Amino acid sequence: MILKQLHLHNFRNYDDLTVDFAPGVNVLIGENAQGKTNLLEAVYALALTRSHRTSNDRELINWQAHEAVLSGSVEKRTDTVPLELHFSAKGKKAKVNHLEQSRLSQYVGQLNVIVFAPEDLSLVKAGPAVRRHFMDLEFGQMSNKYLYNSGQYKTALRQRNEYLKQLRSRRQSDRVFLQVLSDQVAALGAEIIVARAAFLKQLEKWAQVIHGDISLQKEQLRFQYATQVTLDDDLKVEDVYQALLELLTKNEDREIDHGSTLYGPHRDDLIFLVNDKNVQTYGSQGQQRTTALSVKLAEIDLMKEQTGEYPVLLLDDVLSELDDDRQTHLLTAIQNKVQTFLTTTSLSGIARQLINAPTIFRIAHGTLEKETEETNETKTDEQVDSSSETE
Numbered sequence: 001m002i003l004k005q006l007h008l009h010n011f012r013n014y015d016d017l018t019v020d021f022a023p024g025v026n027v028l029i030g031e032n033a034q035g036k037t038n039l040l041e042a043v044y045a046l047a048l049t050r051s052h053r054t055s056n057d058r059e060l061i062n063w064q065a066h067e068a069v070l071s072g073s074v075e076k077r078t079d080t081v082p083l084e085l086h087f088s089a090k091g092k093k094a095k096v097n098h099l100e101q102s103r104l105s106q107y108v109g110q111l112n113v114i115v116f117a118p119e120d121l122s123l124v125k126a127g128p129a130v131r132r133h134f135m136d137l138e139f140g141q142m143s144n145k146y147l148y149n150s151g152q153y154k155t156a157l158r159q160r161n162e163y164l165k166q167l168r169s170r171r172q173s174d175r176v177f178l179q180v181l182s183d184q185v186a187a188l189g190a191e192i193i194v195a196r197a198a199f200l201k202q203l204e205k206w207a208q209v210i211h212g213d214i215s216l217q218k219e220q221l222r223f224q225y226a227t228q229v230t231l232d233d234d235l236k237v238e239d240v241y242q243a244l245l246e247l248l249t250k251n252e253d254r255e256i257d258h259g260s261t262l263y264g265p266h267r268d269d270l271i272f273l274v275n276d277k278n279v280q281t282y283g284s285q286g287q288q289r290t291t292a293l294s295v296k297l298a299e300i301d302l303m304k305e306q307t308g309e310y311p312v313l314l315l316d317d318v319l320s321e322l323d324d325d326r327q328t329h330l331l332t333a334i335q336n337k338v339q340t341f342l343t344t345t346s347l348s349g350i351a352r353q354l355i356n357a358p359t360i361f362r363i364a365h366g367t368l369e370k371e372t373e374e375t376n377e378t379k380t381d382e383q384v385d386s387s388s389e390t391e
Ligand SMILES: Nc1ncnc2c1ncn2[C@@H]1O[C@H](COP(=O)(O)OP(=O)(O)OP(=O)(O)O)[C@@H](O)[C@H]1O
Pocket: 011, 012, 013, 014, 030, 031, 032, 033, 034, 035, 036, 037, 038, 039, 059, 060, 061, 062, 063, 064, 343, 345
């Protein structure tokens, strides 16, 4: 899929901007604090209805305004879809094909994006919450059902935790109601666990090939999904539900003492093994970065496999964090395949050599100026023509 056009109205430091993007690599160049990441954030928000760097939507609205609007048109293989998103103090409104969607989970999935920022290189090193967030974000874009279930699960978990606290402080004593809440948590949790296991299997398949290439076949990457229920090959939602419910029922007293739910997919982790060793514990920084890069690149292929369309790739100042070798792998893997938005303060080194016909936008104080190969060529042609006339 391709984001053909984007319009920003009172979004961050942009007043009104309409920009047409190229299907290949769009390079956003500018000094610090000019609006490069804000523009990338706008693409991300148009896709997922929220920012990748803040959970507070108010920050997205221009300081002088009360409402921000993003709109754009997404070209897919079969059709072009107009998207529109309004942010205000009253909340968010999302439209697909000019029709307001009653649930945001119905909107997400129209434009798929993968963001790769320096902090993503610590996917392996960071705590489990980061990897759970990663799974929810990526799998949620590929499946409306996953997105819906994970939203419902969070609500059910919050209610159960609240009730456990009330039981602990003896404001409540009804254990039967706790069982009702446990049942909800187990049913939704089982859906999430089974979906994660299936997605991870597919993701691992792509990541293994990429990791093998980058490491010149010296390393083999494997994933281990760490969840509290035993996972068989022939995994069924019903079995996971029963296993999870049993854990919750057996441990009610402990959970009341804690005032929180100790079992379920909110406790999952994803372990990466390189040549059968946990790369978080034993891997070098280079191996950890290669793993993170392989996983990110694998997501692109998985998304294509699951949705039939390549996602849009957002590279937020990440090239400067990668050595030449890894930059080369990244850039050769995406070119002529995925529409890419890349922010940088200057396009230099290996990136300048490798990016084939980039479309360059110069950003200063929330304004954009396009500089394309074509206009450069036209200029050169005009200059040649006029010089031949003078002769
Ligand atoms: N809600 C807002 N309203 C107006 N301006 C904002 C808002 N939020 C952020 N800004 C401004 O946007 C600018 C930051 O833009 P951005 O984060 O896109 O920088 P950048 O070009 O990516 O720079 P760097 O290379 O340093 O990351 C800052 O000048 C900031 O003051």
